[in-house]
C-alpha cells in the first residue's frame with residue numbers, strides 16, 4: 618500500500634516545495650490548510666506545474682485523517698495549538714513528522730538563533746512535540762535543514778545534492794520517513810539518532826539562515842562528508 622503524505626500548514630513555502638518535489642516523484646500528497654479555498658488554490662498551482670493531479674487539497678483536519686505520514690509545517694509557535702484539537706485523529710499506524718524550527722525573531726546585524734528552552738518549554742521543537750503527543754503515536758523530526766527556495770525552484774535546482782537528517786526514537790517510523798525522503802531525487806537521508814538530535818539540527822538551520830544572509834542566497838544546505846555508502 619502506498620503511504621500518503623499529509624502536510625499540515627502545507628500551503629506555506631516549505632510545504633509547497635516538498636509537495637512539488639514529491640509530486641515530481643509521482644507521490645500523492647495531501648495539502649492541509651485552515652482554509653479549504655487556500656489549499657485548493659495552492660494545490661492547483663502545483664498540479665499545473667506537475668501536469669498531473671497528485672496534490673489533493675483538504676482542511677488540516679481531513680488531511681490528518683486521510684494521511685499516513687503527517688508533516689507539521691506551521692510556524693513553530695502555532696504547532697501545538699494546531700495539533701492539539703487534531704490529536705484524536707492520530708492512530709498508532711500514523712507518523713507525525715516535525716519540520717518546525719523555533720527561531721528567535723530576526724534582528725538586523727544579530728546572529729540568527731533558536732529560541733531558548735525557557736521560551737520553548739523544552740530543549741527543542743521535536744522534544745516539545747514528543748511531550749505533547751501521546752507516547753503511542755510515533756514522532757520523527759526531519760526536513761528541518763532544507764530550504765523552501767531550493768525545493769521550489771525545480772528549473773534552477775533540478776536535483777537536491779543534500780542530506781536530510783531524520784531523527785526520533787522509533788526506528789520503524791524513521792525508516793518509513795526515510796523511504797519518503799528517498800523519493801526526492803538525490804536527497805540523501807541520514808540517520809541522525811534519537812529525538813534529542815533536534816537540539817543540534819534546529820541550530821544548524823539557524824546557522825544556515827545566517828550563511829544565506831551573509832552570502833545573499835536562500836539555498837545553503839548540508840551534505841556531510843565521510844559517511845559510508847550504505848543504507849541505515
Ligand SMILES: NC(=O)c1ccc[n+]([C@@H]2O[C@H](COP(=O)([O-])OP(=O)(O)OC[C@H]3O[C@@H](n4cnc5c(N)ncnc54)[C@H](OP(=O)(O)O)[C@@H]3O)[C@@H](O)[C@H]2O)c1
Pocket residue numbers: 625626627628629630631632649650651652655656689690691692693695699716717718719760761762763764765766822
Ligand atoms: N521555509 C523554509 O525554508 C523552512 C525550512 C526548514 C524548516 N522550516 C519550518 O517549516 C515550517 C513551515 O515553514 P514555512 O516557511 O512554510 O511557514 P509559514 O509560511 O510561515 O507557515 C506555513 C503555514 O502555516 C499555516 N499557519 C500560519 N499561521 C498559522 C496559525 N496561526 N495557526 C495555524 N496555522 C498557521 C499557514 O497555512 P494556512 O493558512 O493554509 O492554514 C501557512 O501557510 C516552519 O515551522 C519553519 O520553521 C521552514
